[in-house]
Amino acid sequence: MSTIYLNTLIKADIHYVFDLARNIDLHQQSTAKTNEKAIAGRTSGLIEKNETVTWRAKHLGVYQNLTTKIVSMEAPNQFTDEMQKGAFKSLKHQHIFKSVNGKTLMTDVFEFESPLGIIGKLFNALFLTDYLRKFLLQRNELIKAVAESSTHEGIAIF
Numbered sequence: 001m002s003t004i005y006l007n008t009l010i011k012a013d014i015h016y017v018f019d020l021a022r023n024i025d026l027h028q029q030s031t032a033k034t035n036e037k038a039i040a041g042r043t044s045g046l047i048e049k050n051e052t053v054t055w056r057a058k059h060l061g062v063y064q065n066l067t068t069k070i071v072s073m074e075a076p077n078q079f080t081d082e083m084q085k086g087a088f089k090s091l092k093h094q095h096i097f098k099s100v101n102g103k104t105l106m107t108d109v110f111e112f113e114s115p116l117g118i119i120g121k122l123f124n125a126l127f128l129t130d131y132l133r134k135f136l137l138q139r140n141e142l143i144k145a146v147a148e149s150s151t152h153e154g155i156a157i158f
Contacts, residue, residue: 001090002124004110004133008140012147014097017104018076020143021095022047030142031135034058041067049073052084060131068093089113089120106143108136 010017020026023046024038036057038044047053047070054067066086073079076097083091094109114120114128 001111001113002129004108004129004136006108006110006133006136006140008106008108008144009100010104010106010144010147011102012104014099014104015076017106017143017147018079018097019046020147021097021106022070022079024053026142026146027139030139031057033138034135039065047081049079054085066091087115089115104147106140108140110136 024042024044028036028038034057036055038053039056040054041052042048043053049070049072052067052069054065056063056065058064064087066088067084068081068086068091069084071080071082078094078096080092080094082093090111090113092111094107094111096107096109098105098107110132112124112128112132114124116123
């Protein structure tokens, strides 16, 4: 199992950052390079506990589908999604939020396991972990930019 840890400090209220992180429309904006679209389950707005979303995106030159479910949520402190169906052997993404001196520390704990045994582990080490880290960083940069903007224009979170 491979794990990616990311911390992003955001100058915004924890409740707003929490909602931005579970906003499907904002996620689609952050993944424009992979043409990621929500195609089933919750396809817009704020995803809630026990809801699923199926994403379709082009990664590594191939269109793939990934269905995840929100398996736990404690607003505004955390939510966790887990893969229900997709190309990984397993995938779990914990989103953790903490207020720090009027700012929000957003922590991602992204655990994944590729199929194909030793070949999958080698692929993770040589390529996939870095690819996924950059993918998550791009998402977090957009969340931070929107949260820290003074107007919050263009993003309806409710």
